[in-house]
Amino acid sequence: MFQQLSRRKFLKTGAAIGWGIAFSSAARAGDAKAAPSKRGKRVYIMTDMEGVAGILDSENWCKPEGRYYDLGKELLTAEVNAAIAGFARAGATEFLVADGHGHGGINPKLLDPRAELARNWSPPPYPFSLDESFGYAACVGQHAMSRTENAHLAHTGSFGVFETTINGTPVGEFGEMALCAAQLGVRYIFGAGDLAFTKEARALLPGIETAAVKHGTTSGRGDECDRDAYAKRNLAAIHSHPQRARAMIAAAAERALRRAKTDASFGILALKPPFERVTILRRQGKQPKQIGRSSHPSDGIALMNAPMKHEAVKE
Numbered sequence: 001m002f003q004q005l006s007r008r009k010f011l012k013t014g015a016a017i018g019w020g021i022a023f024s025s026a027a028r029a030g031d032a033k034a035a036p037s038k039r040g041k042r043v044y045i046m047t048d049m050e051g052v053a054g055i056l057d058s059e060n061w062c063k064p065e066g067r068y069y070d071l072g073k074e075l076l077t078a079e080v081n082a083a084i085a086g087f088a089r090a091g092a093t094e095f096l097v098a099d100g101h102g103h104g105g106i107n108p109k110l111l112d113p114r115a116e117l118a119r120n121w122s123p124p125p126y127p128f129s130l131d132e133s134f135g136y137a138a139c140v141g142q143h144a145m146s147r148t149e150n151a152h153l154a155h156t157g158s159f160g161v162f163e164t165t166i167n168g169t170p171v172g173e174f175g176e177m178a179l180c181a182a183q184l185g186v187r188y189i190f191g192a193g194d195l196a197f198t199k200e201a202r203a204l205l206p207g208i209e210t211a212a213v214k215h216g217t218t219s220g221r222g223d224e225c226d227r228d229a230y231a232k233r234n235l236a237a238i239h240s241h242p243q244r245a246r247a248m249i250a251a252a253a254e255r256a257l258r259r260a261k262t263d264a265s266f267g268i269l270a271l272k273p274p275f276e277r278v279t280i281l282r283r284q285g286k287q288p289k290q291i292g293r294s295s296h297p298s299d300g301i302a303l304m305n306a307p308m309k310h311e312a313v314k315e
């Protein structure tokens with residue numbers, strides 16, 4: 001049942017069940033460690049669909065039964081290619097693209113041939129094929145975390161998550177990967193997505209380079225919403241034209257890597273162990289709001305893979 005896991009599926013189901021095994025970072029990376037000079041040319045790119053310019057909603061664009069799903073995958077893949085082009089202009093030569101959208105969001109046929117593609121992770125899924133062989137990490141198509149104002153299609157893993165915090169700091173999918181990257185010594189230098197996401201990224205990782213390709217126009221946090229209402233809430237947005245979005249992404253990715261080479265001060269998340277993760281789930285049908293916790297004394301990746309048991313929140 002859990003042979004093959006997407007990020008979203010894991011967050012929706014696996015997080016409540018858990019695998020109970022924390023691999024050491026050495027075992028995870030295998031013998032993939034690369035010499036420092038090679039690391040500086042290797043970029044890992046996590047991808048998602050909801051933060052892509054021209055992807056207008058989740059129902060029609062991000063699900064296999066949606067009318068525009070194939071077009072949505074084309075739009076994401078083109079944005080990823082733009083980031084690769086930008087990084088390549090700044091000297092990167094090797095790229096691993098992680099297809100992190102629940103249903104898959106990359107069209108392999110259209111992906112830049114310089115890139116390898118990772119998808120369908122065996123448990124435990126974090127850190128989604130990221131390892132110490134990479135010098136840099138980035139994301140494309142990223143959306144903001146749940147509860148963010150003016151954020152297009154905001155959620156954290158699924159629309160059912162109200163909020164996730166690590167050591168008291170609210171984090172979204174970006175923050176969770178930034179935690180994994182920091183532990184592996186990989187600098188997270190670039191993120192593309194909607195404007196609210198880019199603000200979230202810069203607040204969590206000051207100095208990160210970003211590209212905002214659209215902006216949501218629904219005000220308020222939506223805290224009153226149950227899962228289904230929240231899924232339908234943040235659909236309003238103004239999108240850049242896809243061509244313009246790609247140009248912005250390529251320029252910003254190039255800038256990110258050029259800056260990173262001369263400025264070592266950005267790209268590593270400041271959160272320090274011991275770690276505690278708290279996730280609150282929205283009401284869903286008759287099920288009340290629920291809360292779950294996990295903790296780890298030293299390992300942020302094990303924290304993300306740790307089992308979490310939820311219990312009802314008394315309101």
Ligand SMILES: [Zn+2]
Nearest residue numbers: 048143157173
């Ligand atoms: Zn997502």
